[in-house]
Amino acid sequence: MKFSTACLATFASLTSSGMAAPVYNTNSSAELQSAVSQEIFGWTKPTFPELYHTCNSTNARMLNVALQESLEVSAYAKDRLLKYGADDVYYKRWFGNGSIFTVMGVFDHLVESSKSGVLFRCDDVEGLCAANPGYYAGHHRVSVPAETVICDYFYMSKKPISSICFEGNIIDVGPSHYAGIDLFHRYLHVPSMNLDYVGEYAEELDELIDYAENNSTFAVRNTDNYLYYMADVYSSSIVPGGCLGELS
Numbered sequence: 001m002k003f004s005t006a007c008l009a010t011f012a013s014l015t016s017s018g019m020a021a022p023v024y025n026t027n028s029s030a031e032l033q034s035a036v037s038q039e040i041f042g043w044t045k046p047t048f049p050e051l052y053h054t055c056n057s058t059n060a061r062m063l064n065v066a067l068q069e070s071l072e073v074s075a076y077a078k079d080r081l082l083k084y085g086a087d088d089v090y091y092k093r094w095f096g097n098g099s100i101f102t103v104m105g106v107f108d109h110l111v112e113s114s115k116s117g118v119l120f121r122c123d124d125v126e127g128l129c130a131a132n133p134g135y136y137a138g139h140h141r142v143s144v145p146a147e148t149v150i151c152d153y154f155y156m157s158k159k160p161i162s163s164i165c166f167e168g169n170i171i172d173v174g175p176s177h178y179a180g181i182d183l184f185h186r187y188l189h190v191p192s193m194n195l196d197y198v199g200e201y202a203e204e205l206d207e208l209i210d211y212a213e214n215n216s217t218f219a220v221r222n223t224d225n226y227l228y229y230m231a232d233v234y235s236s237s238i239v240p241g242g243c244l245g246e247l248s
């Protein structure tokens with residue numbers, strides 16, 4: 001009740017302010033909750049990490065856009081799972097005969113389960129961004145496992161999902177080239193999100209395909225299988241034929 005009243009108030013003030021540019025605050029959760037409240041991204045109750053106060057308004061604006069893109073990309077994935085099931089060629093390619101219950105559950109959990117305590121911060125608190133210039137777009141904090149540092153290089157190197165298929169195929173650039181998919185991957189480093197179940201067991205493309213074909217129990221537990229599945233489904237949904245590239 002409280003929530004819908006707040007939404008109406010936001011809506012009313014936007015309408016009455018006519019063409020005035022909306023001003024975004026720096027609080028990811030609050031902003032995004034109202035932005036996605038109309039189910040435009042295919043999820044009814046997405047949750048978001050908190051952005052620490054060290055994320056300034058510029059950082060927060062870029063992160064909020066990327067978080068919205070995470071919803072968009074994962075909504076295409078969920079839609080495909082619901083419509084085409086486990087016999088789908090895209091499903092088989094990345095998850096083999098792994099359980100679709102697991103895959104559906106992982107998407108639901110990552111998007112809609114509570115992210116209480118999950119924090120993104122924009123200060124280079126451990127100095128790892130500075131120590132890995134042009135390489136670290138962010139990192140999980142092993143000593144404070146609910147926290148993720150987003151480095152400035154994230155904003156410089158990660159691309160909007162709308163540019164998929166523009167700079168090269170998915171296999172060449174990798175799915176984490178896209179900001180929305182990269183943030184999805186960052187959730188999976190956080191214990192309350194990966195539940196010690198999904199992890200980075202393999203990252204080389206031939207290993208991912210090997211999992212799908214020969215070890216599907218681990219295909220549905222491996223982070224990169226999810227990232228490739230999302231990019232593959234998304235690109236083929238918006239570009240005829242998609243742009244996966246050659247799976248040698």
Ligand SMILES: *[C@@H]1O[C@H](CO)[C@@H](O)[C@H](O)[C@H]1NC(C)=O
Pocket residue numbers: 027028029030050051052053
């Ligand atoms: C963001 O908003 C929530 C809910 O209004 C509040 O509890 C939280 O303290 C805010 N966080 C920041 C960093 O401002």
Ligand SMILES: *[C@@H]1O[C@H](CO)[C@@H](O)[C@H](O)[C@H]1NC(C)=O
Pocket residue numbers: 056057058059122152
């Ligand atoms: C926010 O921080 C970034 C570096 O992360 C900087 O480039 C930008 O100018 C800052 N923006 C504001 C509004 O302070």
Ligand SMILES: *[C@@H]1O[C@H](CO)[C@@H](O)[C@H](O)[C@H]1NC(C)=O
Pocket residue numbers: 206209210213214
């Ligand atoms: C699956 O395992 C078989 C037998 O070890 C192997 O020949 C095949 O190359 C594997 N598939 C992939 C995609 O690695």
Ligand SMILES: *[C@@H]1O[C@H](CO)[C@@H](O)[C@H](O)[C@H]1NC(C)=O
Pocket residue numbers: 097213214215216
């Ligand atoms: C899944 O595929 C593997 C490898 O081909 C096979 O050993 C296993 O029996 C299959 N599982 C199911 C449930 O079909």
Ligand SMILES: *[C@@H]1O[C@H](CO)[C@@H](O)[C@H](O)[C@H]1NC(C)=O
Pocket residue numbers: 201214215218
């Ligand atoms: C499947 O992959 C896991 C993790 O890499 C490995 O421990 C396990 O031995 C593999 N299983 C098979 C049947 O190859």
